[in-house]
Amino acid sequence: MLPAVARGHRGWFHPCARLSVRMSSTGIDRKGILAERVAVVTGSTSGIGFAIARRLAQDGAHVVISSRKQQNVDRAAAQLQREGLSVAGIVCHVGKAEDRERLVATALEHCGGVDFLVCCAGVNPLVGSTLGTSEQIWDKILNVNVKSPALLLSQLLPYMEKRKGAVTLVSSIAAYFPRMELGVYNVSKTALLALTRTLALELAPKDIRVNCLVPGVIKTDFSKVSHGNESLLKYLRECLQMQRIGEPEDCAGVVSFLCSPDASYITGENIAVAGFSSRL
Numbered sequence: 001m002l003p004a005v006a007r008g009h010r011g012w013f014h015p016c017a018r019l020s021v022r023m024s025s026t027g028i029d030r031k032g033i034l035a036e037r038v039a040v041v042t043g044s045t046s047g048i049g050f051a052i053a054r055r056l057a058q059d060g061a062h063v064v065i066s067s068r069k070q071q072n073v074d075r076a077a078a079q080l081q082r083e084g085l086s087v088a089g090i091v092c093h094v095g096k097a098e099d100r101e102r103l104v105a106t107a108l109e110h111c112g113g114v115d116f117l118v119c120c121a122g123v124n125p126l127v128g129s130t131l132g133t134s135e136q137i138w139d140k141i142l143n144v145n146v147k148s149p150a151l152l153l154s155q156l157l158p159y160m161e162k163r164k165g166a167v168t169l170v171s172s173i174a175a176y177f178p179r180m181e182l183g184v185y186n187v188s189k190t191a192l193l194a195l196t197r198t199l200a201l202e203l204a205p206k207d208i209r210v211n212c213l214v215p216g217v218i219k220t221d222f223s224k225v226s227h228g229n230e231s232l233l234k235y236l237r238e239c240l241q242m243q244r245i246g247e248p249e250d251c252a253g254v255v256s257f258l259c260s261p262d263a264s265y266i267t268g269e270n271i272a273v274a275g276f277s278s279r280l
Contacts, residue, residue, distance in 0.1 A: 032060025033260045037163075038111040040064045040103065040156065042094050042149075043121030045076035048170065048218060051248035052118055052255045057085035059256050061116065064107045066092035094121045094148040095140070104155050114156050115165040116259045119149035122170070124185040133184050145188035150195060157208075164207040166259045169196050173216040173274045193270050200268030209267035211258050216274025218246040246275060 034056060044053040045067040057063045057080060065076055070091050077089040088110045092103040107114050123144045126137045149169055153160075160167075171192040178186035196212035203210055251273050257263055258271075 032058065033262075034116075034256065035060035037061045037115040037259070038064070038107060038113055039116040039118060039259065040066075040107050040114055041118040041120060042066050042092065042103075042152070043119075043170075045069075045072040045089075047120075048215060048248045048251050049118075049120030050076055051252040052120065053087070054080060054083075054085065055249070055252035055256045056116070056118075056259065057087055059260070061259070062086040062088075062111045064103070064111065065089040066094075066103055067121070068093045092121075094119075094152060095144045097151070100148070100152050100155055103152070104159075107156075108159065113163055114159050115163045116167070117153055117156055117160070117165070118168045118170070118255055118259075119152065120170045121148070122172075122188075124182065126183065127181050128183055129180070130183040130187065138184055141184045141188050142191075145185075146191045146195065149192070150199070153199070157203075157206075160208055161206045165209075166263070167199065167203075167208065167210040168255050168258050169210070169212045171196075171212050171214045171270065173214055173272060175214060175270075176272070196270060197268050204267060209258075209263070211263075211267060212270040213251055213255060213258075214270050214272040214274065215251050216246055216272065216276070218248055218251065218273075244275070246273065 037060070039053075039056045039061045041049055041053045041056070041063060043049040044063075044065040049067075050065075053063045053065045053076075063080075063086065065073065065080070065087060066089060067073055067076075068091065073089045073091055077087050080087040088106065090103055090106045092099040094100060104114075121144065123141060125140055126133055153167060169192050172185075172189040174182055174186045175189040175193050178190070192212060193214075196210055200210040254271060254273055258266065
């Protein structure tokens with residue numbers, strides 16, 4: 001039994017079904033390709049996750065956003081609601097079972113069910129060598145980056161399988177091109193590729209598709225920490241064919257497509273959005 005949802009998160013929760021859905025670029029009410037569907041997006045108050053949440057809402061979905069800090073949830077939800085988008089939100093540290101349960105309960109209470117799960121939440125608390133990493137850091141990275149998407153999906157599955165939904169995990173180009181200074185992070189993001197294929201096989205009989213977004217160098221706060229200026233420029237010179245850094249919005253449309261009926265025969269795929277392809 002899921003616990004009751006905590007009330008009074010600074011007064012900005014709104015039932016998804018009651019909010020009108022508008023395209024932010026026009027302000028005109030319209031039904032999008034994801035109209036009346038419900039998406040849960042973790043790690044969605046900034047960067048790639050925020051761009052994905054916005055795009056899914058622009059395409060008609062009711063979206064539940066989440067991240068670890070209340071102020072970030074408040075800010076992101078308020079911004080998207082000002083754009084006329086159907087968004088609710090809650091604090092959720094995906095590595096904590098009680099937070100995952102509360103996230104599921106929130107989606108069910110405010111939206112009545114769940115069609116799509118997008119797992120953007122990730123962590124890299126250490127930039128350093130793999131063999132020099134402590135057991136505590138190993139556990140933290142694998143818990144958040146690999147284990148938590150599977151556990152959250154298992155909690156949502158009874159509600160998603162009634163609606164033939166879709167799941168998108170978010171890996172990293174580091175899964176294909178590990179960088180020595182990212183250590184265990186490389187390992188965790190590579191594991192997500194295998195998790196995608198495995199879950200796709202398990203859930204195909206339930207008509208739930210599972211795919212993986214593999215971002216390259218995207219302009220986010222996380223990329224500043226992960227790559228650094230000198231290292232990033234070197235990476236660009238060596239790998240990128242499109243001579244620019246990606247924007248979070250470059251990833252958002254791909255996820256919306258993977259959730260849409262247009263991708264109804266696509267599952268188990270790892271899709272790179274990285275400015276190059278010939279080395280994959």
